[in-house]
Amino acid sequence: MRKFIFYCFFFGIIISIIESSSYLIATRIFNPRGLVYDPPEISKGEFNEYKKLYNDELGWVVAKKQEKEIDNVGSRLIPSFENPDLHLSCVSLYGDSYTFSNRTTPIEAWSNQLSILLDCRVSNFGVSGYGTDQALMRYKENKLDTAKVVFLNHFVDDISRNVSQYWGVRFTDRRQAFVFKPRYVLDENKALKKIPTPKFSFQEIEQLQKQPENFLKHDYFLPGGHYGSMQLKLPYTWLVVKTILTHTKFRSLFKDEPIHMPFYQENHPSGSLQLTFRIMEEFNDEAVRRGQRPIVTIIPFSTDFDYFRRTGYWSFQNLIALLEESEIEHINLGEQIENRVNGGDQNYLYAGEGHFNAEGDKLIAKIIFDYLNKKNS
Numbered sequence: 001m002r003k004f005i006f007y008c009f010f011f012g013i014i015i016s017i018i019e020s021s022s023y024l025i026a027t028r029i030f031n032p033r034g035l036v037y038d039p040p041e042i043s044k045g046e047f048n049e050y051k052k053l054y055n056d057e058l059g060w061v062v063a064k065k066q067e068k069e070i071d072n073v074g075s076r077l078i079p080s081f082e083n084p085d086l087h088l089s090c091v092s093l094y095g096d097s098y099t100f101s102n103r104t105t106p107i108e109a110w111s112n113q114l115s116i117l118l119d120c121r122v123s124n125f126g127v128s129g130y131g132t133d134q135a136l137m138r139y140k141e142n143k144l145d146t147a148k149v150v151f152l153n154h155f156v157d158d159i160s161r162n163v164s165q166y167w168g169v170r171f172t173d174r175r176q177a178f179v180f181k182p183r184y185v186l187d188e189n190k191a192l193k194k195i196p197t198p199k200f201s202f203q204e205i206e207q208l209q210k211q212p213e214n215f216l217k218h219d220y221f222l223p224g225g226h227y228g229s230m231q232l233k234l235p236y237t238w239l240v241v242k243t244i245l246t247h248t249k250f251r252s253l254f255k256d257e258p259i260h261m262p263f264y265q266e267n268h269p270s271g272s273l274q275l276t277f278r279i280m281e282e283f284n285d286e287a288v289r290r291g292q293r294p295i296v297t298i299i300p301f302s303t304d305f306d307y308f309r310r311t312g313y314w315s316f317q318n319l320i321a322l323l324e325e326s327e328i329e330h331i332n333l334g335e336q337i338e339n340r341v342n343g344g345d346q347n348y349l350y351a352g353e354g355h356f357n358a359e360g361d362k363l364i365a366k367i368i369f370d371y372l373n374k375k376n377s
Contacts, residue, residue, distance in 0.1 A: 022239065031232065034170045036229060037232065054197075057182070060181075078111060094136070097129065110368075113365035152297070159316075186274065226270070230242065260301070273319060277326075281326065284326075333364065
């Protein structure tokens with residue numbers, strides 16, 4: 001009997017240690033990386049701050065920290081052609097933070113560097129955090145844009161944003177807690193149908209944090225779904241094990257491929273590839289209707305180069321194939337950068353967390369300038 005009690009006590013201690021360790025892994029390592037859903041409690045003050053930036057049509061129109069860098073037409077400041085009323089745009093850019101260039105100053109940003117090279121204003125309508133869907137929505141809304149050339153810049157991770165409505169189920173820190181966005185879905189005719197930006201009261205937000213599946217019907221990243229993230233709950237050991245075995249990020253890690261690559265597969269359960277391509281088609285068609293020249297760019301992450309050098313295949317190759325098949329004008333910036341670094345280390349072009357630094361922005365501007373000159377010659 002004493003042995004039985006001893007063994008029960010011993011195993012109880014072991015299980016407690018394993019559960020405690022698993023809890024720390026889940027909360028300290030997995031949760032900050034969006035692998036486990038455990039949202040923070042939000043105050044009424046934080047909710048009121050969110051409402052100041054909320055926009056029905058686009059989700060948000062500017063990141064809070066970047067408000068002072070926006071001019072009167074909604075572009076990021078272009079120091080070389082500062083006054084948009086005096087200098088009409090020859091080129092306009094739409095996209096996310098890689099378009100806005102949120103790790104460089106307005107002078108260093110590739111929109112301003114391209115303006116200098118072209119000797120005309122390049123308006124920068126990029127917005128941090130946007131998906132390709134929001135970039136298209138902003139272009140459609142910006143009826144006063146009369147630039148002869150318009151760019152839709154697609155950063156490779158935007159494909160996942162295109163199938164989401166709420167950043168809070170992917171990144172559960174306070175900065176993402178209220179980042180709601182509209183999105184498109186494809187209807188039965190494969191046409192884009194807009195799903196509006198979710199709008200909630202503070203009381204509803206509190207409920208959404210606990211049970212997002214009851215409020216968000218069009219978000220691929222809901223806990224318990226195909227993506228593999230789960231809500232934080234007992235038993236923590238099973239939570240950790242199942243996350244490692246099923247989460248998309250771990251699957252990509254085991255395959256040694258870029259995290260965003262699965263979303264470019266034709267059979268991905270989110271339908272992200274087909275949706276993203278249709279967004280680009282709509283951008284192309286809308287620009288042609290306006291008498292503008294549309295160009296789509298694909299902006300790589302630093303890991304894309306390593307994968308390409310090992311396999312000869314870009315993680316977003318399927319999207320490039322669709323653009324080529326439809327004869328939509330596009331630039332694979334991965335290919336262009338690779339040609340210029342000659343298989344060397346591209347990391348000198350990136351800031352520490354993955355955005356381009358001043359050197360990277362300068363190179364992007366030169367690539368676009370050379371491309372436009374070659375096409376026009």
